[in-house]
Amino acid sequence: MKKIVVMSGKGGVGKSTVAANIAFALTMKGYKVGLLDSDLHGPSIPKILGLEDLKGLEVSEGKLKPAEVDGLKVVSIQFLLPSKDSPVVWRGPMKHKFLEQIFKDVDWGDLDYLIIDCPPGTGDEIISIFQLANPDAAVIVTTPQSVAIEDVRKAINFAKKAVGKIYLIENMSGLICPHCGKRIDVFGVGGGKKLAEEMGVKFLGEIPLDPEIMKSCENGKPFVKFDFDSAKVFRDIVDTLVKEV
Ligand SMILES: Nc1ncnc2c1ncn2[C@@H]1O[C@H](COP(=O)(O)OP(=O)(O)OP(=O)(O)O)[C@@H](O)[C@H]1O
Ligand SMILES: [Mg+2]
Structure with a gap:
C-alpha cells in the first residue's frame, strides 16, 4: 500500500x-483506496x-469499519463526534493518541492507496501522521501568490525531512x-511552478479557480467525476501521480 499525505x-x-x-x-481507476481525514479541528x-x-462507524471484531462512497473507504473524526457542530478541544498529546488509535483500530482491508488529508501548517497532527504512517509521498498544495508560497516553502522543507517523494x-x-472567456489571474500566476523548480520538487500542474469545483464541494460530489475542463486537468494530474508513486 502506498501512503500519500496531502x-x-x-x-x-x-x-x-x-x-x-x-x-x-x-477509486474510479479501479484501485482500492482509503481516505483518512486527519484534520481534527476542521x-x-x-x-x-x-x-x-x-x-458513528460500525465496529466489527473490535475494529472500526470505514464509511464508504462508491467504493472509496473514508474515516474522519467527524463521524465520531456527538454532533456536526461539536468542537474538538484537545491538546497535542490527545491528538496524537487519537491518531495512533485510528492507525491501530481501523480495518481498512487490503488497500492500494491511503490518502491522508492534513490540517494546515506543520503542527501536532502532521508530526503524528508522519511518525505513525511513514508516508511514501507528500502532495503539497499551494496557491500562486507569495503570501501562500512563503508558508508552503516551510511545508516542503518539513516534508523533505520525512519523505522521499514530494509533489506540488x-x-x-x-x-x-464566464462572460468574456479571458483568464483572470486572481492570485497571480506561476508561483507554484517557480517554487517547485527552486525547491527541487516535481510540479504536478495547475488547477484553475472554478465555480464548478466549489459547487461540487458544496453539494458533496467529487468534481473529478464530471466532464468540465478543470476536472479533466485534475484527472491528468492524478495520472501523473500514479506513474510517479
Ligand atoms: N480550484 C478551486 N476552484 C474553486 N473553489 C475551490 C477550488 N479549490 C478549493 N475550492 C474551495 O475553496 C474552499 C477551501 O477548500 P478546502 O477546504 O479544500 O481547503 P483546505 O486547504 O483543505 O482548507 P483548510 O486549511 O481549512 O483545511 C472550499 O470551499 C472549496 O470548495
Ligand atoms: Mg482541509
Missing part, C-alpha cells in the same frame, strides 16, 4: 478538495463527499471569466 503550509488553499478528489479519482472530507450526516500542485490558478 498538506500545505497554508490554510484554505484546497488541500481537502485535492485529497478527496485524488482518492476518488484513484474536518472537511465528510462534507466534500456528501457524508456529513453520517454518525498549484490550486486556484487563474479564473476563466
Whole structure:
C-alpha cells in the first residue's frame, strides 16, 4: 500500500478538495483506496463527499469499519463526534493518541492507496501522521501568490525531512471569466511552478479557480467525476501521480 499525505503550509488553499478528489479519482481507476481525514479541528472530507450526516462507524471484531462512497473507504473524526457542530478541544498529546488509535483500530482491508488529508501548517497532527504512517509521498498544495508560497516553502522543507517523494500542485490558478472567456489571474500566476523548480520538487500542474469545483464541494460530489475542463486537468494530474508513486 502506498501512503500519500496531502498538506500545505497554508490554510484554505484546497488541500481537502485535492485529497478527496485524488482518492476518488484513484477509486474510479479501479484501485482500492482509503481516505483518512486527519484534520481534527476542521474536518472537511465528510462534507466534500456528501457524508456529513453520517454518525458513528460500525465496529466489527473490535475494529472500526470505514464509511464508504462508491467504493472509496473514508474515516474522519467527524463521524465520531456527538454532533456536526461539536468542537474538538484537545491538546497535542490527545491528538496524537487519537491518531495512533485510528492507525491501530481501523480495518481498512487490503488497500492500494491511503490518502491522508492534513490540517494546515506543520503542527501536532502532521508530526503524528508522519511518525505513525511513514508516508511514501507528500502532495503539497499551494496557491500562486507569495503570501501562500512563503508558508508552503516551510511545508516542503518539513516534508523533505520525512519523505522521499514530494509533489506540488498549484490550486486556484487563474479564473476563466464566464462572460468574456479571458483568464483572470486572481492570485497571480506561476508561483507554484517557480517554487517547485527552486525547491527541487516535481510540479504536478495547475488547477484553475472554478465555480464548478466549489459547487461540487458544496453539494458533496467529487468534481473529478464530471466532464468540465478543470476536472479533466485534475484527472491528468492524478495520472501523473500514479506513474510517479
Ligand atoms: N480550484 C478551486 N476552484 C474553486 N473553489 C475551490 C477550488 N479549490 C478549493 N475550492 C474551495 O475553496 C474552499 C477551501 O477548500 P478546502 O477546504 O479544500 O481547503 P483546505 O486547504 O483543505 O482548507 P483548510 O486549511 O481549512 O483545511 C472550499 O470551499 C472549496 O470548495
Ligand atoms: Mg482541509
